[in-house]
Amino acid sequence: MPRRHVRVTGAPEAPLRAALGALRTELGVPVSFPAEVLAEAGRPPRLPSYDATDIPLFTIDPPTSDDLDQAMHLSRREGGGYRVRYAIADVAAFVAPGGALDAEAHRRVMTLYFPDGKIPVHPPRLSEGSASLLPDQTCPAVLWTIDLDADGRTQSTGVRRALVRSRAKLDYAHVQRQIDAGTAEEPLALLKDIGALREGLEIERGGISLNVPEQEIVEKDGTYELVHRAPLPAEGWNAQVSLLTGMAAADLMLAHGDGVLRTLPAAPDGAVGRLRRTALALHVDWPHHVSYAQLVRSLDPHRPNHAAFLQECTTLLRGAGYTVFRDGALPEVTAHAAVAAPYAHCTAPLRRLVDRYSSEICLAAAAGEPSPEWVLEALDALPKEMAEGSRRAGTVERECVDIVEAALLKDRVGDLFEACVVDVQEHEPTVGTVQLESPAVFARIVGGTTRLPLGERLRVRLTQADPGTAKVQFAPA
Template identity: 75%
Template structure:
């Protein structure tokens, strides 16, 4: 699901990086791993628990940003005799390295997830594992949970299997290069099929009423020695690749529900009035949204390369609030059990190097396919796992929100007093003179306050920058 990505491209060192360091200190982010955790990770890297099944003959490949080294997933796509497709999807087997109850396991429960700052990452596991022994790096033989998902000619799931195996990725690809190969028609079939399968899965997503938000990334870009925030639109291959992950997460949820024990990623339906507020935001951004067109249809019609559309997609993420992790045992599957944006039962299981819950979901699925009870360490941890993940998610969301504020403040600190064109995209119900604006010419969303009149939700106004302090991570505007 979408998360706002921020890239720092030659951004001014001060005060931005100083503010980011201060933020990590304020939030008590655990950057350095304790010596005993590193020692256990070193031992695990030298002697992981390896499976007997050898599937290194499958020519897997990964698709990640060029600088990434924590590679959770590798895939191979093929056509099946008689029609349809076979998806092999290898997920890094973190449990082969982490001993339940050990110091490495305890540290992972303390961290919960990798935290992403614009200037660095704070990893869930020591880098010698997450970017080394456990990572699905090209040419490196590693233990994995190897999924085999057979699809029919329309992309619907026909059969599923997942088991432990040794795998080896053949190539580390990046999104831009894959898109170029597919567009040019030079991609070999296992890679070219990513488009075919991705488009089929997107069609099925539309059929079941699911929505994938193509939320743009924010980038700090230099123009003539000045810096600005701009949006970078995702490529089609980003969506096709995400569909393979969504397919696996939905398949994993079905396996756990059939077995009667698991943990789902759930999201309730949007509250009454939420879509109406988005319609007013669309009006402010001059996006034509006829009344007979549904929310799902308008989202799919948007072009994230257009600034107004990019801004609206950011606003659409408000409908994703309320997502959580729901544990169930003894066959008592919760109701509702679906993720409203996926429009199906779904779980997180494809990023165990970066997210704690995925290690547990993988174990549950392997046990379900084998017709066995989950390991005791999984059953013991399940009751408290949803709360652990909730706390970790809150911290990750705080990091994301504060980082955006710091970056916006750092880039606008010398422009206090200037007037900008903006769109009112939100108004506080109990304080109608306070709300949120999206600047017309910058990828900046900030608070507006200090006026005497009710803010016109869904309309354009002029606002004056009154505060931009990276130290306090605050950007404030007032009606001009």
């Protein structure tokens, strides 16, 4: 996929790192861990009796990642179909309920990613060491075994604690090259087969995956770049295995009567109608017989009007949250509208608090046992804790991108740029958002006297770029 790499000029120590440091202070982000938390993180884990170290698992993550939550092994089943074995880091084997490490995880909730480092939920000694599914390290895991038929549909699900050992740490680009070249061994080559089947089932059930190019901050040679990156197909196939496990977890919890689901209500009345009007304004062909999900999959994010429409489509995905239930009293909304099925977060316990609790309930359900008391006692508070953690993580992501954009453009105030209008405020159509062709920047545009042309190209002038305030602003030229 084509990428646009943009260098952030100037030494990162000033003013970029100062602005990032100020952001940490403003958000009250905890930088270090208390001594008692570090002490608990160094204690040996509770080890399961079942040994699954003979399964040649592998991980697929960004190349610099060391907090490896998931490892997989894919195989064909005799008589047809597939077997997915998916190991999830068993954080509960290391964290004692009610202890200092547990309390600190509830305070942090989610790992926060800054351009100059991350603020993890758990001490690195645990999250990047003893609990991580690093290659050639034997460690406890929650091991899922999901059997699929030849069409990729789930036939049976099992989950238990196990000792596992990953054999290889792979990254997406390496995986994509091997699969494209036909040199991948079968357990890896099957990622494409199973991923494609699951993508087809997602279409069938009306699920939606928005292929919006991501804006990423990457470090290079002591400075930072902003990159617009279209995800590789291998990332989508890998995501389908995670989704498969999350859906299996939701089904287990619903049958068990206790759980915490990741839910998203259906779009409110009129939302799709508004998108149809936006499609018309953007010259996106949307025949009446074509569903929203079908249309989204047909769009090319490299076409300016399609990219603008995809940005508008994200409005239908707002409102996701966590829904708790217990004692068989199932909630009114159990599905995640974008997944088009019940779904639970369970595959990233090193980086997200709620996943530890989902795993424990699923283990109890699979064993036919009641959910642990320490899990039930914490359930009711989880939605609020996760909402606050998600809000903080979203703020960090937005503010960091704003700071890097401002640092990148601080010496170019007054310059002209080619841009595409990707958003226009409904009640103030002279205000909106533009995406620059180069560098890879999204920013606010104000100051015009006529309605902004949604989805069309526009020459703009940079009027503000201040890393200290993390503000970049343009005006029509």
